[in-house]
Amino acid sequence: MLRTTLIALLFLISTHSFAQFIVKGKVTDSETGDPIPFASVILKGTTTGISTDFEGYYQIEARSLTDSISAAYLGYISASKLLQNVAEQTVNFQLKPSDFEMEAFVFEAGENPAFEIIRRAVDRKKDFDKRSLSAYETKNYTKIEIDIDHVSEEFTQRKTVQKVTAVLDSIQQLTNDEGEKILPVFFSETLSKFYYRNNPELKKEIVEKSKITGVGITDGSTTSQITGSAFQEYNFYKNWLNIVEKEFVSPIADGWKNFYDYDLMDSVLVGKDSCYILQVYPLREQDLAFSGTIWINKETYALKQVDLSIPKEVNLNFIERIKIQQELVPTSAGPLIPSKSRVQIKIGQVTPKTAGFLAKFYTSADSIRVGEPKPTSFFNQAVTLKEDYNIADEEFWAANRQDPLSQEELAVLQMVDTLKRIPIVRFFSEGLKFFGTGYLNVGKADIGPWPGFFNYNNIEGVRLGMGGRTSLKFSNKWEIKAYGAYGFKDEKFKYSTQVTRILDRFHWTTLSLSAQKEIDQVGLEIAELQDNSIFLAASRFGTLRRPFFNTNQKLEFQREFFKGFLFFSNFKLSQFDPLFDFYYLEKGTGEYRSDFETTEAKVGLRYGRDEIIIINDNERSSFGPSKWPILQATYAKGFQWLGGDINYSKLTFYLYQRLNMGMLGVSRYELDAGKIFGEVPYPILKNHLGNETLFYTSAAFNTMNFNEFASDQYASLRYRHFFEGFLLNKIPLVKKLKWRAVANANVLFGSVSQKNVANSPTVDPYGNPLETFGRLDPKTPYVELGYGIENIFKFFRIDFFHRITYLDHTDAKPFAVKISGQIIL
Template identity: 50%
Template sequence: MSDFQQNKLFPFSLKTISLITWVIVAMVVANVSNVTAQQTVVKGRVIDAETGDPVPFVNMVFAGTTIGITTDFDGFYQLKTDLAVDSISASYIGYVTRVKPLQRGKVQNINFQLKQDLVNLQEVVFIAEENPAYEILRNVVRNKNKHDRRNLSAYEYESYNKTEFDINNLTEKLRSKKVFQKISSVMDSLVQIAGEDGKPVLPMFISESISRFYVKNNPKIQKEYIINTKVSGVGIDDGSLTSQLIGSTFQQYNFYANWVNLVNKEFISPIADGWKTYYEYSLEDSLYVGEHYCYKIDFWPKSEQDLAFTGTMWITRDEYALKQLDLSVNKTANLNYIEKIKIQQELVPTEASPWIAGKTRVVIDIGQLTKNSPSMVAKFYSSNKDFVVNKPYPSKFYETMIELDEGARIQPKGYWENNRHDSLTATEKNVYMMIDTLKNIPVVKTFTDVVKTAFTGYLKMGKFDLGPYVRSFANNEVEGIRLGIGARTNIDFSDRWILQAYGAYGFKDEKWKYRFAADYIISRKPWTKVGVETRRDMDQVWLLNDDLENGSIFFAFSQFGNITRPFNHLENTLKFETQIRNGLTQKVTFKQHDFSPLFPFQYYEDPGNNESAIGSSFSTSEISLETRFAKDEIFIQNDNNRVSLGTLKWPAFTIKYTHGFKGFLGGDFNYDKLNVNVTQSLKMGFFGVSRYSLSGGYIFSQLPYPLLKAHIGNESPFYTPIAFNLMDFFEFVSDRYASLQYRHSFEGFILNRIPLMKKLKWRLVANANILYGSLRDENLNVALPDLDENGVEIPAFRTFGNTPYIELGYGIENIFKVIRVDAFHRLTYLDTPDVRKFGVKISFQFIL
């Protein structure tokens, strides 16, 4: 082809074509760059304006589009689009929707603070067809066993827990008070904790802990090994007690169970077996949550005062597993002092199918006690990782349910920065700084000391505690005015030795009373302690009962007014206690006791021989073996003390055998006694909580009546669960007996259904106290009849016939949130003219 022909077909030269090609490429590149430059990217975090906490599951949407995402569990989000957008909205049920402007075509951070909004869910009516959420719920219940962690043979994980307590609603009137002026100046000098739109709060406590949590099922036993803790609080020391309470043991919420324990109350789970009875449901959406396509279901209780939840849950479409929840309990529920509870939980699947909580957040708003008083917010956060399933350890491994590493309170440099699961927010760093400042203010230190003294009964003064204050004053017909003072050492003195002393003086009998005691902790793992004690005092015969604690308020009250069969005594005790294994404790006690009556009392020194010498005073020497078995009892160590938090499910059994030695250290009698006791709390969901104590005992020997079983009566106007409340002091004595003391709190089960009553939040209670005993003639005849100054016989006590003693009671608790009133009817042994057939008792209690 000729050059002319080529030019006719291709009018552009190769040079020109090359130039055009580069221009086209440049235009394409420029266009792509322009598109990239115009893409809008927004990321940030959503928090609660009042508490400063992250808000998960919030709908983040570019306004005017369908492009959106939900915030993750920690409130973070990221969105991008090529569309022309100018604003982004954040919306979620229970919060006021908020819209913020954005800059188109840029990468930017936009954070939101959402204000809470009281939203009442509208009633949803399904006509003709079944509620579409019901079939999903039925499938969830069918698959519960597959996904419930209780069906694993064992599981374990590393747990990071964070706890914070803040005081809020600090009104200007409160801040203007003189006592708050120095505190207010501290608050004004620091960054406001809640943030740009939040309310000022006063942080009081923050803690962190890292532990390894172990569970073995069937039967369930658990163990938490606390690796490290960090505690900062106003009036709260970084002691061993606090370090044990902030771990994972007390942050367990399993919504696959029918009932969820929260603030020591039983709440019905939204996926309980009887879900349809308690809740209404609405299927709102279906969407991806991470890798799982989920159904989004809203739910709310049928009765607003029931202990139930309002919220949203996400159910996986393929497995019908619970993926995440956002729940709240509003102030309409039958709870005291609590305005609102919010729980958010995100679950993760394990390799064996069951799902375990990966992250849990709980926020509890504790309301104002009075109009001008502040309120409190309690926050709990738990993060779990490194799951291991179906690899149980030997049962001995779980013997100590909460174990604190010896170096747990030591803070190696950089430890928390490298080991906490999530970094601290700027807000939380401010909390630490503010607490360190507040706790050094003198007025704050004084106030916290007063509060701790009121709760413990002791005032800490360096290495010693002064008290207990309940035994500092008494007034009765024998001693007249009685003044006393006591003290004990604390852990600052020694982590092994506990020394105690108490002295009192009666201005009428002009006698000194005293108590000296020394305990030595041999081992903390297993708990093993030995102690000695000597005590000289004035007591009453009916108080010779192991069910009463010498330092209890009921015991202290008995020191006022008329005294029933008083005596002076000297008591020396040697005791040993050890934990044999988890739930099994053994005590051995040796006691020597001298008894000197202050009332007419005589007995045959050789029981059964009416011609033997007659005495009035006597001595005993005895040894007692006490075994206690409580399968799932939780113990914590409070400095130098071991404190029981009760059992989770199983009853606690106690068996005690006592043998008295005649001739040993002045003992006047040989005798044998046996006592058995079973106690348990039974949680019955909406029906309330029952508590029972079943006891039985037998005294095999002949003894004068001060050494027999004197059953505890109650002549005071106050209710006490350990006493028979219409029985007089020292009314009944036996040498063999069986008793049942049963209490039931209906919570709001009945009164919540009465329109005029439910706003009061009163709660019904019921009592049944039954006692059957007998006294063999050989013991009845050991003591001579008591005679007055004129030689007239004084009835000492009553004995049981063929009828048990029965009293039934009913009452109302939660009157003004703190008062309980019980009415009792005595049904048997009504034949004496001054018997109390009916009585009303009052008590004061702090309950939620």
């Protein structure tokens, strides 16, 4: 016992003698205030030093002190500070970012030693990729902050801005190290459980608690679903990472040598693991690739840490910097899980008279468990909210945060709460939301959509309209929509109403009843173009093509049986009343008729294996698929014995997929096929969508005229490819413009049976010629090829289309130029 006590006493004495001085502190980014992990802090003139942890903290224990201490990290200007001759002191560093420029590489004879390290890391990817686990779950804490920065002098001099700053002068102001004011506008915290299973690959996040404060944020349920960890996942063991809708190649991708060069900088002890430090450089400065530092375990060749940035030279718009820092820990089964991730996205000023934005995302994971996969039914909805997700006081958050809020973050919360109460801020934020969504919230209802408030065309003249819908505040089980419009030329009232009962929000199940009386156009029906709002609006101004009054009543039902698998059906009564010279020959009697009624029942199936769906208030919203295609099949039957005038059947098939082509860019294709059985008037046929407007749309054949072709059996392929910067980045002068090449190929096979041709007379009962429809030769497809440039002045796109076949048609356009506007990164 005495021996043990003496050994302990000697150990304490020796430890104290080896650590007479303690220097500790934090290293942060001077512009953003965020911690800089993995920075080197060293006593000047010695080899005594340490790296900062993920939160930027360090602590050095030394027997003696020098006169100063320095902090350094790649991409930042090194800094030094004087030390005091005291036993314990705190020294914080605020490092300024530097404009990093890649230096020329000079290697001696032989292979770059970093290549062998990368080669072994790539060979062992399957051992450490978390996707190789059959299932895992984590408890996650996520926080997001969005600030306005780079506030220009012209911006601050605006009267509306001065009204805001006058109020904010009464509270603590946040500034960066250069004295520029930072204006926080959003802050969120989320506690959630994240679940993953393989074969099939499925993910689910249950948001347990969420606290959101932000300017213009009134919808907590929708926002809470997208501020969790499910949308903040970055796995560098994938070959390609999707960031801001762009595909970036990982530094340890299978084809790493085509994109990167490396420097072996040093080896260092990270925790208990000895690691190689490798500097990463993109081979071409405008490629969608990273630069920065990665740490690779010397024994296992697993990733230990990453600190990577996307350089400003990359072909992105508005974004000045994207920075990703990540710390990985092994699971009990071996594969790695990110324990902490930090992402910064800095958006520059669009014009010199505006401001920039800075978005910060932080996620930490603990309670990592590897176990048996949950049943597939558990993953039916990608993100769900617990009933009391938004009910928690500050004591709860203080006890359950995995990381406490800093003083800067507490100041952010205070400022955002103050900002959102300022009347002028509320006015502009609500106005921006109204413009973006089309609806303005008023109590328990939303007024809109604003594009339908005014219209002008040759049938209605000036048309004024107004509509609305109930919101989640009204009910989470019932949704009511209504819209009315009046044309001052035709002096007729149009309307649409719909009542929806939400029967099950988990297995999304709804029952709807609707009624409508509206002017529509053959081949340009509103129901088919709702997702192309600009094209729809352009096609309904001016001269309407083959207009008709569409009066219908419809009963709809849909249910999602399991994740991605949706069943839908409807029963519809419709009446077609033409507002143009139209006749068809009635089957059996051979008499001329101009109007008809249909009674139609439809059933359909839709499957998107990895499609991400969230419940946006009382509607489903899709974030699209990431890898697998979306398939849809429908069957419709028209009944004459239930009050309709025509018997027919329709069978359709649709497939959509997004393809990552690696360094070549991204492709999207749509396959559409169908067949109509029975003798029908041509408005019931598939009237293929042409485009006589100046605007480009991916939904149409852009050199085809409106109503030029119709089919009762058809198959089409619309293929679009986005080269990103692949081609134009290699042209010295053009690459500075950051233009991006695009390509299109549209192919259509179709035909019309002779019985449906006979149903469409070429003259009316009085012998006057009638407009009918064009027919495709089943052996000759309609083909158009296109190419173009997007990202012109960061907003505009121009496409050039060549019509390859059917050039002998009247008014055929062998060449067309289409323009469009888009906000892309």
